[in-house]
Amino acid sequence: MKNKIDISGLIVEYGERGGKNLALDGVTFSVPEGQFVSVVGSSGCGKSTLLYVLGGLCGFTGGTVLIDGKPVTGPGSDRGFVFQQYSLFPWMTARKNVMFGVAQVRRGYPRREIRAVADEYLNKVGLTNAAHRYPSRLSGGMQQRVAIARTLAMGADVLLMDEPFGAVDAKNRVLLQELLLDLWSDETKRKTVVFVTHDLDEAIFLSDRIIMLTDSPGSVYLDIAVEFPRPRYRDEMMKSIVYDDFRRTLFADFFGQKEKKIERDSFII
Numbered sequence: 239m240k241n242k243i244d245i246s247g248l249i250v251e252y253g254e255r256g257g258k259n260l261a262l263d264g265v266t267f268s269v270p271e272g273q274f275v276s277v278v279g280s281s282g283c284g285k286s287t288l289l290y291v292l293g294g295l296c297g298f299t300g301g302t303v304l305i306d307g308k309p310v311t312g313p314g315s316d317r318g319f320v321f322q323q324y325s326l327f328p329w330m331t332a333r334k335n336v337m338f339g340v341a342q343v344r345r346g347y348p349r350r351e352i353r354a355v356a357d358e359y360l361n362k363v364g365l366t367n368a369a370h371r372y373p374s375r376l377s378g379g380m381q382q383r384v385a386i387a388r389t390l391a392m393g394a395d396v397l398l399m400d401e402p403f404g405a406v407d408a409k410n411r412v413l414l415q416e417l418l419l420d421l422w423s424d425e426t427k428r429k430t431v432v433f434v435t436h437d438l439d440e441a442i443f444l445s446d447r448i449i450m451l452t453d454s455p456g457s458v459y460l461d462i463a464v465e466f467p468r469p470r471y472r473d474e475m476m477k478s479i480v481y482d483d484f485r486r487t488l489f490a491d492f493f494g495q496k497e498k499k500i501e502r503d504s505f506i507i
């Protein structure tokens with residue numbers, strides 16, 4: 239399988255001379271086409287920065303970033319973004335929000351076609367009945383479903399998702415994870431997904447692979463395959479001893495690197 243994404247020696251430094259802040263320090267990994275990868279790591283380690291670079295929304299100081307073998311120079315319709323903060327236009331209904339996205343990539347298409355695509359994806363996320371509602375009349379989980387519908391309806395090959403369920407309550411979060419997996423598995427041509435999360439259980443349930451970044455400045459600390467068969471059923475997965483072991487090892491790694499950081503900090507003090 240060819241690589242969809244190739245990141246090599248990525249360095250991102252924010253700020254001007256004198257006040258520089260190194261956010262990413264030599265991140266290297268590749269993602270084969272159709273893989274679902276989660277990126278986990280402590281707050282501030284550079285997860286969003288990494289996604290913004292992939293989305294062409296943030297420049298970088300060093301290294302190379304390729305999509306389909308071509309350098310990323312800016313945003314493109316081959317990559318769709320779902321943000322943690324609800325990012326719908328408040329003055330447009332759910333349907334209009336999705337139509338707006340579709341119209342960006344199908345310029346000049348008749349309005350009824352754009353509307354049909356929007357309705358198809360709103361139906362996929364179970365929001366046909368809420369198509370006419372404004373975002374202020376939708377729950378957080380529903381707004382994220384519209385955002386997912388909008389991104390999928392735009393037909394990008396690569397989905398970049400930055401803690402998309404971070405602000406959603408626990409029950410809806412589980413439902414959204416299942417919905418996302420269903421939508422991803424249903425596609426004839428599987429999308430390549432880079433999914434940022436704080437939640438290790440979410441990462442295990444969703445992903446083919448988990449990349450854990452070190453504490454800031456971020457680099458790859460751990461790169462591990464999640465070899466549970468698909469389709470995945472949460473209850474069955476959680477009951478298995480293999481899951482338990484895998485989860486424990488992952489948590490140990492996650493908190494292990496934090497302990498190292500604390501040691502380093504206390505040494506400096």
Ligand SMILES: Nc1ncnc2c1ncn2[C@@H]1O[C@H](COP(=O)(O)OP(=O)(O)OP(=O)(O)O)[C@@H](O)[C@H]1O
Nearest residue numbers: 252253259261280281282283284285286287288454
């Ligand atoms: N626009 C910016 N200007 C300057 N520094 C920034 C900017 N955006 C992020 N940073 C800094 O870069 C580092 C990485 O930030 P980033 O938002 O990528 O982290 P994160 O892993 O996504 O954190 P969180 O889990 O809290 O969302 C942090 O130290 C942050 O303060």
Ligand SMILES: [Mg+2]
Nearest residue numbers: 285286287400
């Ligand atoms: Mg972030």
